[in-house]
Amino acid sequence: MISLAGRDILHSWSKFALTGLGLGLLIGVTFTMAGVYRGMVDDAKVLLNNSGADLWVVQKDTLGPYAESSSLHDDVYRGILGIPGVARAANVTYLTMQVRRAGADVRAMVVGFVPGEPGEPAFLIAGRRVTRSHYEAVADLTAGFALGDRIRIRRHDYTVVGLTRRTVSSGGDPMVFIPLKDAQEAQFLKDNDAIVSERARTAGNPALNRPGVPGLLDAIEASQTSNRNVNAVLVRVAVGHAPETVAEEIRRWKHVQAFTRAQMEDILIAKLIANAAKQIGMFLAILTIVSAAIVAFIIYTMTLGKIREIAVLKLIGTHNRTIATMILQQALGLGLIGFAVGKIAATLWGPAFPRYVLLEPWDAVIGFGIVMLVCVLASTLAIRAALAVDPAAAIGG
Amino acid sequence: MGLGAGIHLEGVSKRYGAGDTAVDALKDVNMSVAPGEVVGLIGPSGSGKTTLLKCLGAVIEPTRGRMTLGGEVIYDNGWQIDDRRVLRRDRIGFIFQAPYLIPFLDAIDNVALLPMLAGRPNAEARARARELLEALDVAHRAQAFPSELSGGEQQRVSIARALANRPPVILADEPTAPLDSERGLAVMRILHQLAGQYQTAIIVVTHDEKIIPTFKRIYAIRDGRTVEEAGEGRGLSA
Ligand SMILES: Nc1ncnc2c1ncn2[C@@H]1O[C@H](COP(=O)(O)OP(=O)(O)O)[C@@H](O)[C@H]1O
Numbered sequence: 001m002i003s004l005a006g007r008d009i010l011h012s013w014s015k016f017a018l019t020g021l022g023l024g025l026l027i028g029v030t031f032t033m034a035g036v037y038r039g040m041v042d043d044a045k046v047l048l049n050n051s052g053a054d055l056w057v058v059q060k061d062t063l064g065p066y067a068e069s070s071s072l073h074d075d076v077y078r079g080i081l082g083i084p085g086v087a088r089a090a091n092v093t094y095l096t097m098q099v100r101r102a103g104a105d106v107r108a109m110v111v112g113f114v115p116g117e118p119g120e121p122a123f124l125i126a127g128r129r130v131t132r133s134h135y136e137a138v139a140d141l142t143a144g145f146a147l148g149d150r151i152r153i154r155r156h157d158y159t160v161v162g163l164t165r166r167t168v169s170s171g172g173d174p175m176v177f178i179p180l181k182d183a184q185e186a187q188f189l190k191d192n193d194a195i196v197s198e199r200a201r202t203a204g205n206p207a208l209n210r211p212g213v214p215g216l217l218d219a220i221e222a223s224q225t226s227n228r229n230v231n232a233v234l235v236r237v238a239v240g241h242a243p244e245t246v247a248e249e250i251r252r253w254k255h256v257q258a259f260t261r262a263q264m265e266d267i268l269i270a271k272l273i274a275n276a277a278k279q280i281g282m283f284l285a286i287l288t289i290v291s292a293a294i295v296a297f298i299i300y301t302m303t304l305g306k307i308r309e310i311a312v313l314k315l316i317g318t319h320n321r322t323i324a325t326m327i328l329q330q331a332l333g334l335g336l337i338g339f340a341v342g343k344i345a346a347t348l349w350g351p352a353f354p355r356y357v358l359l360e361p362w363d364a365v366i367g368f369g370i371v372m373l374v375c376v377l378a379s380t381l382a383i384r385a386a387l388a389v390d391p392a393a394a395i396g397g
Numbered sequence: 398m399g400l401g402a403g404i405h406l407e408g409v410s411k412r413y414g415a416g417d418t419a420v421d422a423l424k425d426v427n428m429s430v431a432p433g434e435v436v437g438l439i440g441p442s443g444s445g446k447t448t449l450l451k452c453l454g455a456v457i458e459p460t461r462g463r464m465t466l467g468g469e470v471i472y473d474n475g476w477q478i479d480d481r482r483v484l485r486r487d488r489i490g491f492i493f494q495a496p497y498l499i500p501f502l503d504a505i506d507n508v509a510l511l512p513m514l515a516g517r518p519n520a521e522a523r524a525r526a527r528e529l530l531e532a533l534d535v536a537h538r539a540q541a542f543p544s545e546l547s548g549g550e551q552q553r554v555s556i557a558r559a560l561a562n563r564p565p566v567i568l569a570d571e572p573t574a575p576l577d578s579e580r581g582l583a584v585m586r587i588l589h590q591l592a593g594q595y596q597t598a599i600i601v602v603t604h605d606e607k608i609i610p611t612f613k614r615i616y617a618i619r620d621g622r623t624v625e626e627a628g629e630g631r632g633l634s635a
């Protein structure tokens with residue numbers, strides 16, 4: 001016996017190929033949507049990995065530092081260092097802002113870190129670590145940063161001395177790492193006009209500018225312009241201590257919140273990315289329905305176009321089963337072409353996306369299963385129409 | 398010959414519908430076609446020709462009567478066979494007004510499909526198909542798809558298909574309708590020759606004036622009743 005479906009596909013291959021191509025592009029979009037979500041999850045994990053921390057200590061009652069803003073005094077880390085099980089603790093700041101490079105604005109997350117401590121980017125793909133205490137930066141290359149680039153952050157210029165990869169915020173903005181002091185200044189720095197008017201206001205306040213107390217005005221002004229805040233303290237737990245226990249201890253003694261790695265991941269994925277995931281889930285559902293409708297429509301029209309031949313096939317003794325198999329195989333063939341085109345398309349255009357698109361092999365396997373299932377379901381309409389054909393219809397009326 | 402082979406109908410009636418709207422399309426039809434014989438079935442539109450073919454082709458059920466095909470009683474006030482699909486496949490060849498070839502199969506596989514459906518190996522089915530295409534003078538077009546064949550070639554391929562499982566009976570429904578009189582006569586010559594060669598009993602439904610003289614025997618049907626007439630049996634010598 002020959003394969004009726006195979007012969008039909010071979011005979012009208014251009015129709016199949018074009019339909020499969022259209023379907024494939026749609027499937028490619030679907031895969032990419034899934035890949036965008038996977039990429040976001042993976043970015044979040046990489047973000048946590050790169051920080052090199054076991055615990056994130058943030059302001060009490062906040063989900064900081066990534067999902068909510070958090071502010072801690074910059075001496076909190078000293079107290080934390082004294083807690084048993086804490087190997088290292090270091091201040092970090094995070095601020096998403098527009099930085100200028102070569103006259104153009106780039107949206108970036110500026111990270112302030114203490115060199116040699118948690119929070120420093122672990123792997124550089126080019127250049128060196130920050131060695132000077134001011135005005136050097138390590139930047140992610142996604143935004144097109146290169147070694148030697150000069151980045152303007154607020155009032156100062158920074159030289160890019162090192163490059164990282166896949167260090168982006170949960171919003172997808174590339175990170176720029178600068179020394180903590182610079183970052184604190186950038187985050188809380190007032191501009192010159194504000195400083196001048198603040199000084200004038202302070203000097204004009206008799207309570208603060210007492211003639212009999214020399215040095216008071218200077219001390220007040222110094223405290224006003226310097227900044228003593230950070231967004232989080234990253235903690236590395238000593239070997240042999242359970243992060244959860246240490247976190248509990250920090251929460252109890254320091255009136256701060258401490259999150260473990262697992263909790264942080266949950267905050268990033270379940271809270272921060274949750275809406276994006278729902279959005280993407282909605283897209284996936286619609287794309288699946290649209291693909292199903294297309295396959296159903298195409299297979300149905302192709303079958304209706306062959307009603308007379310199907311009546312003849314039945315009259316000359318073809319099993320209903322054989323006819324149903326023919327239609328089903330055609331639908332599966334279409335799905336197969338669509339899947340292949342979709343997989344190739346997603347792989348080709350994935351890297352062109354601004355954010356990381358992660359095409360998981362396992363997603364492709366599940367996607368293949370769904371495509372085939374959709375094709376089976378979509379062919380039932382056509383199969384019903386074909387099975388309803390009366391063989392008597394082949395004999396002219 | 399006798400009752401052994403060929404086609405025999407005794408008192409076959411067919412009523413469509415019931416009550417006030419019932420139509421008696423066939424009324425006590427009696428008919429016999431011997432193996433190797435080609436008979437014509439003529440009659441005005443609505444007289445019951447197609448209904449008779451459909452009953453014989455086992456796609457609609459008569460209301461009563463008795464039908465014998467190739468020596469076996471297939472209907473006796475009820476179907477006498479289990480699988481009418483297999484009956485149609487193995488024992489009846491169909492030729493239609495239009496060729497109705499399967500568009501995505503080439504000529505040889507359109508013919509070979511029938512033996513394949515009957516479980517014959519592909520090679521054997523194709524060998525038989527080629528033999529038939531040769532007999533019908535279209536073997537040189539074996540690899541062509543229906544859309545690449547002329548009307549006459551398509552009709553010859555469809556005749557080859559009707560013969561593919563060597564059925565004892567062929568039912569042809571106005572097989573010359575789409576052809577000019579020259580080709581129509583050629584098809585009739587082929588049918589007469591094949592009937593003799595394979596001992597097939599053939600019924601040709603027609604109202605084509607040009608081919609009516611080719612039958613030796615004709616059944617005229619009017620209002621569901623058949624009348625046997627002697628035909629002229631000429632015009633077949635090339
Ligand atoms: N499916 C049907 N239902 C009801 N009446 C039918 C049906 N098919 C045919 N008839 C009627 O049976 C009669 C014979 O029809 P048919 O066998 O098609 O005649 P012919 O083929 O000679 O033109 C006509 O009166 C026709 O209207």
Ligand SMILES: [Mg+2]
Pocket residue numbers: 396397443446447
């Ligand atoms: Mg008719």
